[in-house]
Amino acid sequence: AEIVIVPGEAEAGDLVAGAIVDLIHRKPDAVLGLATGSTPLPIYRALAQRIRDESVDVRGVRGFALDEYVGLPAGHPESYRAVIRREVVDPLGLTPELVRVPNGDPAGIEHAGADYEAAITAAGGVDLQILGIGRTGHIGFNEPGSSLASLTRVKTLTEETRLDNARFFDSPDEVPMHCITQGIGTILRARHLVLLAFGEAKAGAIAAAVEGAVSAAQPGSAIQLHPHVTVLVDEAAASKLE
Numbered sequence: 001a002e003i004v005i006v007p008g009e010a011e012a013g014d015l016v017a018g019a020i021v022d023l024i025h026r027k028p029d030a031v032l033g034l035a036t037g038s039t040p041l042p043i044y045r046a047l048a049q050r051i052r053d054e055s056v057d058v059r060g061v062r063g064f065a066l067d068e069y070v071g072l073p074a075g076h077p078e079s080y081r082a083v084i085r086r087e088v089v090d091p092l093g094l095t096p097e098l099v100r101v102p103n104g105d106p107a108g109i110e111h112a113g114a115d116y117e118a119a120i121t122a123a124g125g126v127d128l129q130i131l132g133i134g135r136t137g138h139i140g141f142n143e144p145g146s147s148l149a150s151l152t153r154v155k156t157l158t159e160e161t162r163l164d165n166a167r168f169f170d171s172p173d174e175v176p177m178h179c180i181t182q183g184i185g186t187i188l189r190a191r192h193l194v195l196l197a198f199g200e201a202k203a204g205a206i207a208a209a210v211e212g213a214v215s216a217a218q219p220g221s222a223i224q225l226h227p228h229v230t231v232l233v234d235e236a237a238a239s240k241l242e
């Protein structure tokens with residue numbers, strides 16, 4: 001992997017936004033892999049600005065979110081469907097019908113994973129996949145123990161991840177127990193992985209992902225199996241790298 005240590009989140013956001021604008025110029029119907037959570041927000045902010053300033057035509061751009069909670073009421077503001085709409089589709093001016101999120105509705109959940117895989121394949125695969133990483137080492141919501149060959153499926157969130165994500169909800173109990181997430185195998189099919197992490201709390205997960213043994217115990221370590229990975233970290237998140 002190419003490791004880039006950036007002064008801060010804004011610089012990381014600018015770099016990735018630049019790579020995405022270049023990609024869209026080369027391929028106006030580019031397929032973006034979209035992460036939620038706090039980490040990618042500087043990318044979406046910088047990208048919205050550049051699209052506006054440079055009048056980039058994004059009408060054909062397609063997107064696939066990494067994951068979704070299972071069983072939140074339809075329209076819940078913290079469902080990733082709602083978050084992707086609010087943080088990505090609307091500010092970037094993407095075409096809503098071209099941006100998909102796994103379907104976390106318990107009705108039909110047994111085929112939601114296979115449907116999502118089929119949609120990604122039909123789109124020709126993901127060109128650039130944005131990734132954050134959890135303190136547990138998860139990418140997507142593939143918690144430790146996830147098969148490195150896994151595809152989109154329902155998983156149970158760890159207690160640690162539910163507590164980390166409680167900040168988005170009124171109380172920790174409201175965080176769903178389950179999610180539907182692209183598998184590690186799904187993520188590895190994307191043509192370019194861009195993993196970002198900021199802050200000391202991510203330093204252990206970054207060291208394990210970049211330098212540790214490739215193992216299901218550290219899902220982030222799967223990036224070592226991919227030929228084209230860019231890791232952008234601030235000093236704090238890089239602090240446990242050798």
Ligand code: F6R
Pocket residue numbers: 034035036037038039040066067131132133134135138139140141
């Ligand atoms: C989000 C996702 C997760 C997050 C990770 C880090 O779609 O799949 O892997 O990237 O939990 O979350 P933040 O960025 O909020 O620290």
